[in-house]
Amino acid sequence: MVDRPIEEIVCCMGQPVAGNPTQFIMERAFNAAGLDWRYLTLEVPPENLSGALAGMRAMGFRGGNFTIPHKVAVIEHLDDLSEAARLMGAVNCVNQKDGQLIGENTDGKGFVQSLKKIVDPSGLKVAMFGAGGAARAVSVELGLSGVSEIIVINRTESRGQNLVDLLNNDVGIKSSLVIQDGEVEIDDDVNVVLNATSIGLGDADAQVPVVVETLSENMVVADVVFNPPQTWLLRQAAERGCTCLDGLGMLVNQAVIGFQIWTGVDPDPAVMREALEEYLEI
Ligand SMILES: NC(=O)c1ccc[n+]([C@@H]2O[C@H](COP(=O)([O-])OP(=O)(O)OC[C@H]3O[C@@H](n4cnc5c(N)ncnc54)[C@H](OP(=O)(O)O)[C@@H]3O)[C@@H](O)[C@H]2O)c1
Incomplete structure (x- = not known):
């Protein structure tokens, strides 16, 4: 044998x-x-x-x-x-x-490693759409890697608040909730805009509820959706001169x-x- x-x-x-x-x-x-x-x-x-x-x-x-x-x-x-x-x-x-x-x-660590190739996350202000599994993973790791603040934007209040409480109380990162009801404006001082919802999964034209005109060229715009990788959000962001990061x-x-x-x-x-x-x- x-x-x-x-x-x-x-x-x-x-x-x-x-x-x-x-x-x-x-x-x-x-x-x-x-x-x-x-x-x-x-x-x-x-x-x-x-x-x-x-x-x-x-x-x-x-x-x-x-x-x-x-x-x-x-x-x-x-x-x-x-x-x-x-x-x-x-x-x-x-x-x-x-x-x-x-x-x-490893989901959140994977995202943070990707982001670090573009920018050092420490001290950055993040606006994140979503409060599901991917959003929880990514925001906890962003918190652990030293971002200054995470604004959670979510359609369902209870899920969003639960994540905001976790970030504030257990991760020790400043966080607040925006309940998404219609299109959301992004503040000028936000450094990273992140789609961590499933919007865009399998649909390149699905629109993340953001006021596109509030995305500016000094922002990094990222999407966790990887299939298709060129999401509607990333196409809009690229047109506005933002630095884009896909989910691949x-x-x-x-x-x-x-x-x-x-x-x-x-x-x-x-x-x-x-x-x-x-x-x-x-
Ligand atoms: N690139 C990668 O390595 C990677 C890794 C993991 C996951 N992902 C991707 O991450 C995405 C999210 O996965 P998940 O596990 O976090 O899913 P999930 O736990 O089901 O959470 C989905 C999130 O999307 C929001 N959402 C869904 N449809 C919406 C709509 N039409 N309008 C507004 N909000 C909407 C939900 O809001 P409510 O709370 O209001 O329902 C929730 O916050 C998926 O596309 C997945 O493929 C990528």
């Missing part, structure tokens, strides 16, 4: 999960790094999450990504959480260490961080970006 170790397994669990590019990106990066690992994309309905986690433990998976609708629900099945995941109350990446499943959240960088960066957490190896981000663009046919 040939003496070869079995392959290490990581996975993505979600529903619906077809069309998720992570397997394609990770397997390219495993190959490029010379790692004999496999990444499985698994359709797991909420009622099977508990069993799926038990299976992960029983079969010795090295970790996994968790996406809609499992980012919050997975927490009760884990042994511990990172500080960021605890603050956000959401997990998108699980690492198995000595049989323990540890929850992390965030996606690649969070994959880089997950890869490092599981394998202890630094992947090649260029390989991952190329794979993502190939998968999305852009």
